[in-house]
Amino acid sequence: MERPYILHMFTPGPQMSPFDVNMAADAGYQILVPYCQVTLEGIAGLTQDAIFSRGPKGAVRTGLFIGGRDVMLADEMLEHARKSMFPPFTVSLCADPSGAYTTAAAMVACTEAALRRAGRDGLKDAQVLLLGGTGPVGRVAGVLCAREGARVTLGSRKAADAEQAARDTGARFGVSLQGASTGKAEELRAALAPADVVLAVAAAGIQVAGEADLAAAKNLRVAADINAVPPSGLAGVGAQDDARPLAGTSAVAIGALAVGNVKYQVQHRLLTRMREAERAVVFGFAEAFATAREVVAEKSR
Known part of the structure; x- marks a missing residue:
């Protein structure tokens, strides 16, 4: 049996955004698990729980999403999560706090x-x-x-x-x-x-x-x-x-x-690319901007 695509969704706030949950489901993730009131200090432990439990093959089908409303904290969380991993135990990461990055x-x-x-x-x-x-x-x-x-x-x-x-x-x-x-x-x-x-x-x-x-x-x-x-x-x-x-x-x-039309396409592409990636990828606002340029260029053709 093929392992399911799992997205662990972290937010420092009291709830995960329904918008982001819907976007992740539409991008093909089969299991979506929200974690609320996640602290910067706690992100490393959660990340390592996610990477060690499925092995290298399962890690390819595992992703982490960082939400919330604080763009500075989200960037720190993204960096902490990235530094908590090491080959071959690596999973894909994406941050988009309050949709601000996209x-x-x-x-x-x-x-x-x-x-x-x-x-x-x-x-x-x-x-x-x-x-x-x-x-x-x-x-x-x-x-x-x-x-x-x-x-x-x-x-x-x-x-x-x-x-x-x-x-x-x-x-x-x-x-x-x-x-x-x-x-x-x-x-x-x-x-x-x-x-x-x-x-x-x-x-x-x-x-x-x-x-x-x-x-x-x-x-x-x-x-x-x-x-x-x-x-x-x-x-x-x-x-x-x-x-x-x-x-x-x-x-x-x-x-x-x-x-908003471009934003929607950017977030969908990032989540889909994260799910489809054969190796772990990390998507922050720089990658969101590169993707937005792609979408805008396609519109002008």
Whole structure:
């Protein structure tokens, strides 16, 4: 009898996301086991329980998924799990806390493609402003943009929160990020003024920039929003917009459903590739971004 495909799903939170459970089932995993309130200290023991119990042949059909909401903690957990294994006892790993890795990857890949269509060299030397940027998606998207050569600012209503998020995230992932207060209209418009790209990554149902605010962004080329709940995060950006001209600006708009379609395909491909891999693989947000680029490139053919 063939051994079943098992995915052990770890989260520091009180429950595993049903979204991730559904995605794993649709990717072909036959047995899904959630583990809640997992600590960084406990991840090594759980990993070793998973790798030793099935032997090298069974390990090929075993995967570990790391969820939660904290992108910094998820990255640490991924690293701890990886270091807890050794050949031939290795299993595949994937992290996607709160969907932030795949969502950020999709958003940045869509933005990069729009910039290239406009004649830019992708994100290189672009000024990127992330509104609501201290959250999970904002931090990861900021890192991805910075790695591609952009100058990145994380915007938040509180200057101290923005500065700390930029400092801690930049230090963790080896990039330079700036923080800025965008709580007051004059602060927001000052941050928007030099921006080539604005990414709205705040919580659902919160509009972070209105029409008058966006009018201050004279250099704007791409405005992307992950909020599908009315009102839109950026005024004038529709959920289904896919590089549609944004009225009153020189930018194109990318909406939440356009990003979400890419995000869905990225997560499905990562989980499927993890299950199908003949040797253990490790998927973090860098691999999610590479996969998002594949999906976006396929769309443009």
